[in-house]
Amino acid sequence: TAPTDSKQENSITEREPIAAIATPVGEGGIAVIRVSGQEAIAKVNSAFQGTDLATKESHTVHFGNIVDAEGAVVDEVLVTLFQSPKSYTGEETVEISCHGGVLVTQAVLETILALGVRSAEAGEFTQRAFLNGKMELSQAEAVADLIHAKSAKALDAAHQQLEGKLGKHIKEFRQQIIDATAMVELELDFVEEDVEFANKEQLHELLTDLDEEIDNLLATYETGRLVKHGVRTVFIGLPNAGKSTLLNTLVGKDRAIVTDIAGTTRDTIDVDWSYDGIRFILTDTAGLRETEDVVEAEGVKRSQKAFEEADLAVYLKDLSQTLTPQEREDIAQFQQAAGDTPFVLIGTKNDIALQVDDERMSYDLKISALEGEKVDALKQLMKQRALENKHYDASSLLVTSSRHRDALQKAQQNVTSAIRALDQGMTGDFLSIDLRSALKDLGTITGEITTEDVLDSIFSRFCIGK
Ligand code: GDP
Incomplete structure (x- = not known):
């Protein structure tokens, strides 16, 4: 044959x-x-x-x-x-x-x-x-991701990785480093003869290009993480603002999928909800101000904790009630506490809103969960705000694993260090060490370089029979 x-x-x-x-x-x-x-x-x-x-x-x-x-x-x-x-x-x-x-x-x-x-x-x-x-190792990991995928986009990302797209990028990066190493080591061979390092410019360009490409790939991780694990969304607002009603409206019949995710406070519930291929984990922070006898700061403190874990915060203000100075102050504080976390201010119960609108508050949307008014607009807004400022292109490769992110970061640090060594006129052997380290870091992603521990931790995520 x-x-x-x-x-x-x-x-x-x-x-x-x-x-x-x-x-x-x-x-x-x-x-x-x-x-x-x-x-x-x-x-x-x-x-x-x-x-x-x-x-x-x-x-x-x-x-x-x-x-x-x-x-x-x-x-x-x-x-x-x-x-x-x-x-x-x-x-x-x-x-x-x-x-x-x-x-x-x-x-x-x-x-x-x-x-x-x-x-x-x-x-x-x-x-x-x-x-x-x-x-490759990254493909094997994609098999686990595929099995555990909780949304259409997470499935897409796993498919891309299973096809070997990440591995292909990593191989290209490795080849660039090998090329750079060859240039450096060529220089090392001639160092005795005091040969001027002719390719310094070229080497510099190669390394800065590589640095940028690794950066671009790393930048997809924020989106990759959201796509794979879901957008953690907290709903905040006074008791009776309409949080549970909105949650039920969003989730509809699928409400049955109630998960108890460890690490969340006992008075919050988490609900899995998918919209337009993106998974959201909705958390209803049961009335932040319910117990008036607790210290003032408690509500904000608790929401701050929620913000730390959240990817999106939605504040609900009941439009059928006058906005008190206290709540106005609360909203401002929450907004500040949110920091980089996208914060959305929603007016609820628009069907029974007070006629005199003297609030001078600018809402992202005014909705009525009961009548379904602007609920679709809210869904779109949630997706848009959760993914804004993030690289989001449905067809492009996403880094979804923190293991891969860590390896890419290490590789990038080594490449940066090589560039610095080059700029400072260090000898080739310094560069060579950095480049070899970078090569090793990248090799851990695809599995050219691996240890028992890494393999064990990766494969233990699988189910028996896979
Ligand atoms: P939560 O305490 O923030 O979770 O508020 P709930 O969702 O329990 O709602 C409090 C009350 O407001 C309930 O009686 C709801 O029926 C009512 N409610 C919620 N959303 C709307 C709405 O869009 N329009 C009207 N008219 N009532 C609403």
């Missing part, structure tokens, strides 16, 4: 066979049990009744029974065969599709485990795919 050009095929290591249920546990039409590793097909074959799997080609599906050691039928199944290296892990793999009940699935898994196959750890299939060069 013609040799393939894939270098992956040379680097596959068949590890001990592992198995796990790859579908969610519960009742369903079918469930899939994945078996991967040395002699996976032979192992399954020894518990399979119907046809001799050992004689079958890769990527074929076979009907039969899984039988236990006594020959009793455990379940009627379909098995799909994948010969190495053409599988997700790169190893020999069998996927057993059985009936989707909790007990029957467990029984099939137990039967396979009894053949000397080990239970897979969380993410172990994907880890093997990475170790076998089937994907």
Whole structure:
């Protein structure tokens, strides 16, 4: 047969066979049990009744029974065969599709485990795919993001990363550094002969370009973070301002998705809500001024805490009530406390607003949650304000992981330090050290350079069976 050009095929290591249920546990039409590793097909074959799997080609599906050691039928199944290296892990793999009940699935898994196959750890299939060069580390991480994606845009971002777009950027950066290092080390070779460093200008340009490109990529993280984790939105206002009503109006029937996110105060509730592909986590700060006997500053203090965690603050003022000097003062303080966090001032209950409008307050919007007035405009405003001043281009690559952000920042620091060394006329070996460090930092993103700890922390985020 013609040799393939894939270098992956040379680097596959068949590890001990592992198995796990790859579908969610519960009742369903079918469930899939994945078996991967040395002699996976032979192992399954020894518990399979119907046809001799050992004689079958890769990527074929076979009907039969899984039988236990006594020959009793455990379940009627379909098995799909994948010969190495053409599988997700790169190893020999069998996927057993059985009936989707909790007990029957467990029984099939137990039967396979009894053949000397080990239970897979969380993410172990994907880890093997990475170790076998089937994907880069950033792509493996994207698999987890894909599974955990909570909004359409988060899914897009995970897809982009899974396609290897981030890896491609990182490879380009690394190539630029390698080029720069070559220029520096060429100079080192001639230093004895006192050769004037001819390419200083060129090297400077290369490094400043690189610095800027890393900066541009880093700048996408703020949006990436919001897209991946959601926009934390706090609703503030006096009791009865209409916070819960608005929350219910926004979320509508989907209100059922109420999550209790750890770390939030007990008197706030968090609701997951998606609008136009963006996930919002709405927090209703139950009446900041409810207890009048507490110290004055308490309300603001609590909201300050909420602001620290928030990406967007929405203040609701009841338009059917006169604006007291106290509330006017509160609003000003909240606005100040918000700092860089976008702050939106909304007038509520516009359907029963006081006729004399002597408030001299400039509202971003006046709405009526009860009548649905301007509610769509509010949704748009929330998205716009949450993402304003952030790089937001639906089609462009976003850095969504803090691990990647940290590595990019370190690489950038090293590049900056190399530029400084160059400007100060330091010798090439100083530059060389900085550049090599930068190369290493970037390598941790795609996984050229990695440690057990990093791998463990990444793959433990996965579910068993992935
Ligand atoms: P919260 O304490 O800020 O959460 O306020 P609620 O959402 O519980 O609302 C307080 C009262 O105002 C309730 O009786 C609501 O029905 C009423 N309310 C809320 N929004 C509107 C609105 O847009 N128009 C009118 N007329 N009443 C509203």
